[in-house]
Amino acid sequence: MDTQRTKGPWRTAGNHVFSIQGRLTVTRCEYGTDDERNANARLIAASPELLDLAYQYLSDLRYPPTGDSLQRRIERAEAIIAKATGQ
Secondary structure (H helix, E strand, O other): OOOOOOOOOEEEEOOEEEEOOOOEEEEEOOOOOHHHHHHHHHHHHHHHHHHHHHHHHHHHHHOOOOHHHHHHHHHHHHHHHHHHHOO
């Protein structure tokens, strides 16, 4: 996995994105309306989990999951999408 980034999970506070480990600011979204800045921050905050999900998806393509593990993967994907979109 990628180790060249600040460790996740990341969280948002308005348009700020920070790492919960050490409460380090990862970035601050400054372009667009308040709603756009906050939406961009949510998407950026979800990016470590989205990257992990992409790695998992690649693994699943090579070694398909079955039954219960497939349902857990679906639920995890839905939760990450909800985090990224603010739902």
